[in-house]
Amino acid sequence: MRERPLILVTNDDGVRALGLRALVEVLLPYGELAVIAPERAMSGKSSAITVETPLRLKETEIAGLPVYQCSGTPVDCVKVGVNHLLKRRPDFVVSGINHGSNSSVNVLYSGTMGAAVEGALNGVPSIGFSLCSHAPDADFSCATGWVARIFRAVASNGMPSGVCLNVNIPEGDISDFEICRQTTGRWVEEIISRHDPAGKEYLWLAGEYRNLEPEVAGTDINALDNNRVAIVPIQVDMTAHKMLAQLKNWDI
Amino acid sequence: MRERPLILVTNDDGVRALGLRALVEVLLPYGELAVIAPERAMSGKSSAITVETPLRLKETEIAGLPVYQCSGTPVDCVKVGVNHLLKRRPDFVVSGINHGSNSSVNVLYSGTMGAAVEGALNGVPSIGFSLCSHAPDADFSCATGWVARIFRAVASNGMPSGVCLNVNIPEGDISDFEICRQTTGRWVEEIISRHDPAGKEYLWLAGEYRNLEPEVAGTDINALDNNRVAIVPIQVDMTAHKMLAQLKNWDI
Numbered sequence: 001m002r003e004r005p006l007i008l009v010t011n012d013d014g015v016r017a018l019g020l021r022a023l024v025e026v027l028l029p030y031g032e033l034a035v036i037a038p039e040r041a042m043s044g045k046s047s048a049i050t051v052e053t054p055l056r057l058k059e060t061e062i063a064g065l066p067v068y069q070c071s072g073t074p075v076d077c078v079k080v081g082v083n084h085l086l087k088r089r090p091d092f093v094v095s096g097i098n099h100g101s102n103s104s105v106n107v108l109y110s111g112t113m114g115a116a117v118e119g120a121l122n123g124v125p126s127i128g129f130s131l132c133s134h135a136p137d138a139d140f141s142c143a144t145g146w147v148a149r150i151f152r153a154v155a156s157n158g159m160p161s162g163v164c165l166n167v168n169i170p171e172g173d174i175s176d177f178e179i180c181r182q183t184t185g186r187w188v189e190e191i192i193s194r195h196d197p198a199g200k201e202y203l204w205l206a207g208e209y210r211n212l213e214p215e216v217a218g219t220d221i222n223a224l225d226n227n228r229v230a231i232v233p234i235q236v237d238m239t240a241h242k243m244l245a246q247l248k249n250w251d252i
Numbered sequence: 253m254r255e256r257p258l259i260l261v262t263n264d265d266g267v268r269a270l271g272l273r274a275l276v277e278v279l280l281p282y283g284e285l286a287v288i289a290p291e292r293a294m295s296g297k298s299s300a301i302t303v304e305t306p307l308r309l310k311e312t313e314i315a316g317l318p319v320y321q322c323s324g325t326p327v328d329c330v331k332v333g334v335n336h337l338l339k340r341r342p343d344f345v346v347s348g349i350n351h352g353s354n355s356s357v358n359v360l361y362s363g364t365m366g367a368a369v370e371g372a373l374n375g376v377p378s379i380g381f382s383l384c385s386h387a388p389d390a391d392f393s394c395a396t397g398w399v400a401r402i403f404r405a406v407a408s409n410g411m412p413s414g415v416c417l418n419v420n421i422p423e424g425d426i427s428d429f430e431i432c433r434q435t436t437g438r439w440v441e442e443i444i445s446r447h448d449p450a451g452k453e454y455l456w457l458a459g460e461y462r463n464l465e466p467e468v469a470g471t472d473i474n475a476l477d478n479n480r481v482a483i484v485p486i487q488v489d490m491t492a493h494k495m496l497a498q499l500k501n502w503d504i
Contacts, residue, residue, distance in 0.1 A: 046299035047360050048325075052292075054446075054454035073300075075361075079457060084443035105373060107490055108299050109327075121357060121438050153504040162436070163492045179499045181491040184414070186373050191336035194306075202306040205331060233492035233499055238359055239433040240415045240487035247431045247485055252405040 005031035005091040005155070008119070010077040012042040012098065012111030015069040019097035019131065021062055022140035026147045027094060028065075030155070034086055035067035036077045038111075043100075045073045045111035047118065055080065074115035082122055093119025093164075094151065096129035097140055103132075103168045103220040103230060104183040104209070113166055113234065120164035121236055125154050127165045132224060143169040146177065146229050162236040170224045177229035183219035185211045257283035257343040257407070260371070262329045264294040264350065264363030267321040271349035271383065273314055274392035278399045279346060280317075282407070286338055287319035288329045290363075295352075297325045297363035299370065307332065326367035334374055344406070345371025345416075348381035349392055349399065355384075355420045355472040355482060356435040356461070365418055365486065372416035373488055377406050379417045384476060395421040398429065398481050414488040422476045429481035435471035437463045 007027055011020045015037040027033055039058065049072075056071040057080070068085060070077050078093060095115040102110040112128045119126030127150065131143050150167055159165070166182075189207035196202055211221055220230035259279055263272045267289040279285055291310065301324075308323040309332070320337065322329045330345060347367040354362040364380045371378030379402065383395050402419055411417070418434075441459035448454055463473055472482035 041304060044301040044303040046297075046301075046327075046366065048298045048300040049296040049361055049457060051296040051457065054456050056452075056454055075298075076457065079441050080443060080455060083441040083459075084445070084455065105488065108369070108373075108488065109301055114298065117360070121360075149504055153502050157502050160492075160495060160498075163495055166490075177504060179496060179502075181493065181496065182489055184489070189331050189335040191332060193336070200308075202308055203332060203336065204306050205301060205303065205328065207335075231499065231504075233495040234490045235492035235495075236357065236360065237434055237436070238418075238486045238490070240412075240485040241433065243412060243415055243485040243487075244431060244433065246412075247483065250405050250409050250431075252401055252429060252483075 006088060007031045007033050007092045007094055008078065008081045008090040009033055009035045010037050010074055010095050010115045012038065012045060012074045014038050014041045015060060015067060017099060019099050019140060022144060023094065023097045023129065024062055024065060026144045030151060033065060034081060035062060035065060036070055036081045036085060038074060038077060039069040039071055042073050042111045044109050045114060046109050047075050047114040048073045050076050074111040075118045078115050078118040090124055093124050093126040097143055098130035099136065099138055100130065100134040101132040101168050102128065102130040102166060103224060104185040107166050107182060107234060116164040117234065117236060120162055123161050125159035127154055127167060129167045131169050131171065133171045142172060142174060163233050166232045166234045168220060168224055168230045170227050173227060174229060175227045177231055178223040179231050180218050180220045180223050182232055183211060183221040184213050185209060258340060259283045259285050259344045259346055260330065260333045260342040261285055261287045262289050262326055262347050262367045264290065264297060264326045266290050266293045267312060267319060269351060271351050271392060274396060275346065275349045276314055276317060278396045282403060285317060286333060287314060287317060288322055288333045288337060290326060290329060291321040291323055294325050294363045296361050297366060298361050299327050299366040300325045302328050326363040327370045330367050330370040342376055345376050345378040349395055350382035351388065351390055352382065352386040353384040353420050354380065354382040354418060355476060356437040359418050359434060359486060368416040369486065369488060372414055375413050377411040379406055379419060381419045383421050383423065385423045394424060394426060415485050418484040418486045420472060420476055420482045422479050425479060426481060427479045429483055430475040431483050432470050432472045432475050434484055435463060435473040436465050437461060
């Protein structure tokens with residue numbers, strides 16, 4: 001009998017997040033799950049790794065399934081899983097379901113996508129799933145059918161080395177899905193300055209997202225705006241290949 | 253009289269690192285410097301941002317120049333500089349000089365490059381510099397002439413929106429420079445397990461880098477191995493454009 005696929009499941013909202021529980025429930029029929037997730041919320045941790053301090057693991061459970069909570073980042077969870085906890089190489093790394101969109105430039109800051117990129121770096125077919133709602137009690141029921149469909153498609157097609165999928169799911173009624181690219185945009189920050197009871201200043205990062213190509217077909221935000229699941233292939237190679245020739249003409 | 257260019261300088265080794273001091277000294281003749289650097293070592297912080305806690309700033313100095321130290325990540329430093337501290341938009345973001353190589357896949361985990369990518373996202377010509385030595389007392393004298401040459405080339409050519417430079421500098425005798433691409437490689441991790449005095453397990457990330465295309469011309473590691481400064485253009489768009497067509501043929 002063929003061994004069941006081993007699926008490493010993680011997220012960046014932490015081991016107690018509803019989105020992780022929803023993902024575990026969707027994936028249970030498809031293989032043996034190894035859940036290793038951050039013990040605390042790790043939003044915005046990107047591909048950060050822990051180098052200055054050691055890591056701690058603790059066993060807990062979700063829906064009766066034994067899971068590990070890790071003191072580190074989502075990428076640490078994948079590294080500890082692949083290189084320490086798991087007895088064999090995982091067949092898939094699946095991260096999420098994130099509470100909040102990781103479309104456009106958010107893919108860069110996202111810990112959910114950091115974990116998926118780390119899976120791809122290890123040559124494991126990997127997907128990051130996000131629901132476009134930041135609510136801690138968000139309703140994931142609109143997302144779970146799509147998570148299963150997209151997971152099955154990755155399982156049957158495989159993924160090229162060094163590429164993973166960034167899947168963003170709109171809230172509510174979903175009309176379809178779309179294969180698209182990362183929208184060009186950025187955060188226009190506002191730094192909020194306050195004073196603590198001792199009179200010392202502290203700052204909060206805040207701001208709003210600015211879409212630099214609104215209503216452009218083929219972009220992930222446009223897909224979401226039209227109630228479609230946005231599926232973007234994400235690569236590990238950050239080289240701006242188009243600029244190589246131009247740079248070679250510089251006088252340095 | 254034309255205003256002098258405003259250069260935002262940061263790093264990921266922290267405000268007291270020798271590499272930051274070396275960078276400041278090289279850049280002083282080229283403009284007005286605004287130094288905003290992490291108060292502690294922030295190696296491996298990638299593009300992480302601080303969302304769960306507020307940030308603190310403190311004024312200090314390097315070589316008589318007033319500088320800010322920030323409790324956050326390198327990307328936080330750029331955000332706080334651009335959106336809060338600086339009276340005008342910086343003309344350049346320069347990050348480093350990092351203690352240790354950020355070639356190949358290390359660009360993904362690097363806080364030094366996180367800051368440069370953040371500059372590029374803000375439409376500011378940005379460069380991350382790294383010296384291929386992890387020694388805290390590394391000798392940056394071989395690097396400084398190249399830092400100046402490459403900075404001047406960026407100042408005179410400009411940079412396309414959404415692209416920055418990842419510059420890695422070999423230690424010792426340098427023969428030349430090379431425009432190249434990110435080498436394909438990955439870390440083969442070893443997780444070190446130890447026990448604390450209370451008998452509880454803790455883990456350290458460790459391991460070694462594996463070059464998956466050794467001695468391939470045109471890659472950054474090959475350039476460094478041949479004593480050349482490696483200059484790689486790095487882009488913000490993570491879409492795997494080549495995979496879009498293939499994905500559209502999937503049955504999802």
